[in-house]
Amino acid sequence: MKIGKVALKSNLMLAPVAGYSDYALREMAYGYGAGLCVTEMVSCKGLLYNNQNTNFLLYTTDKELVKAVQLFGSDPLDFYNAIRLPQIEKFDIIDINMGCPVKKIVSNGEGSALMQNPRLIEKIVKAAVDGAEGRPVTVKFRIGFETGKPTVVDCALAAEAGGAAMITVHGRYRDQFYSGEADHSFAKEVKKRVNIPVVVNGDITNKETLEDVLNYTECDGAMIARAALGKPWIFLELSGKKANVTIKDEIIKHISLMLSYSPENLVVNNMKKHLCMYAKNLKRGAKAVRAAIADLKTLDELYKIVERCF
Ligand SMILES: Cc1cc2nc3c(=O)[nH]c(=O)nc-3n(C[C@H](O)[C@H](O)[C@H](O)COP(=O)(O)O)c2cc1C
Structure with a gap:
């Protein structure tokens, strides 16, 4: 096209x-x-x-x-x-x-x-x-x-x-x-x-x-x-292809990419919204993700939530 x-x-x-x-x-x-x-x-x-x-x-x-x-x-x-x-x-x-x-x-x-x-x-x-x-x-x-x-x-x-x-x-x-x-x-x-x-x-x-x-x-x-x-x-x-991905790896990739051009506080804030979206694809546990991000403030906490919930 x-x-x-x-x-x-x-x-x-x-x-x-x-x-x-x-x-x-x-x-x-x-x-x-x-x-x-x-x-x-x-x-x-x-x-x-x-x-x-x-x-x-x-x-x-x-x-x-x-x-x-x-x-x-x-x-x-x-x-x-x-x-x-x-x-x-x-x-x-x-x-x-x-x-x-x-x-x-x-x-x-x-x-x-x-x-x-x-x-x-x-x-x-x-x-x-x-x-x-x-x-x-x-x-x-x-x-x-x-x-x-x-x-x-x-x-x-x-x-x-x-x-x-x-x-x-x-x-x-x-x-x-x-x-x-x-x-x-x-x-x-x-x-x-x-x-x-x-x-x-x-x-x-x-x-x-x-x-x-x-x-x-x-x-x-x-x-x-x-x-x-x-x-x-x-x-x-x-396009008819099989996706061999894990949600956790995708989120880590997303965070790394964002860190390459944005300050940490912006990354943490923006990733809250993205995490809710990634959580939709979990078989269960989306509610736990939403609860966990409520008090999320630092990059360290962000990685811990990803580790625990995904
Ligand atoms: C949160 C949100 C933000 C959006 N922001 C834009 C935007 O900036 N520009 C735009 O043209 N459309 C925007 N849209 C509309 C989408 O591009 C799209 O037209 C709409 O969601 C329908 O497509 P979908 O059913 O695939 O979601 C937005 C939609 C949502 C849900």
Whole structure:
């Protein structure tokens, strides 16, 4: 599969997931065969005001086969200027968030709020494409802002007119947040209507659901979010390979990777969330993990919990 001029090794992708799709998880997912892994969403305004928190989110190395950053905002000029910053120059692909349902984001006219305004979408994508100077710009949508009012086909056509190189469709409306079942009929419709690659997203959890969704929608690729949290080796399973891993080894690898670019206190804090996700894959003992991390403060304690609970 190709996104603009960027060739991917696989059409299976790790979705942007705020608080989780950090560099460590992305490197692991690439190692298990993902073709594209995207950073969590990063604010254009935050970048332009040099917010230090964004540096951690933008960490990458050449071990990422393809470097993809997701940006959010609502002003075309902000996208243009943010994409031209040196921190963003190292990324091969720029993805634009047009699906975030969170109130704080939507009330600023960002994320899924943009799906009410295809004309603005075209302007934003155009500005991003100008700023990206040949690097592909992609867009991630939901079905629409309000249940029963699908706008994704018009939005995808607007994004394509603005120069987008790929569209992802998460099969839910904004007001559904993450509840209900994903409806992939709109990804299928978008695939029929645009001439750029279309990626389907939502509720893909194993090889069977992946095959069903790809057969039904005829989309070019699939993006996985929640099923890959605490299970980066899912990309092996999705491509029909057996994963010979132990959860404990994976967690140790995750911690070591994080330590290579973050201070200990940040690693301990971020690993709390990841441990809860890894615990989902334990046959029993997930409750004990949640109880153990409540008072977790140091790296030493983190390793002890991993040893004891996994
Ligand atoms: C905790 C959480 C954080 C998320 N953060 C982002 C984000 O930063 N950018 C984005 O485009 N989507 C984000 N999403 C949405 C996912 O990328 C994905 O579209 C959604 O979870 C459906 O896919 P899934 O069923 O495979 O989880 C987030 C989802 C969750 C659960």
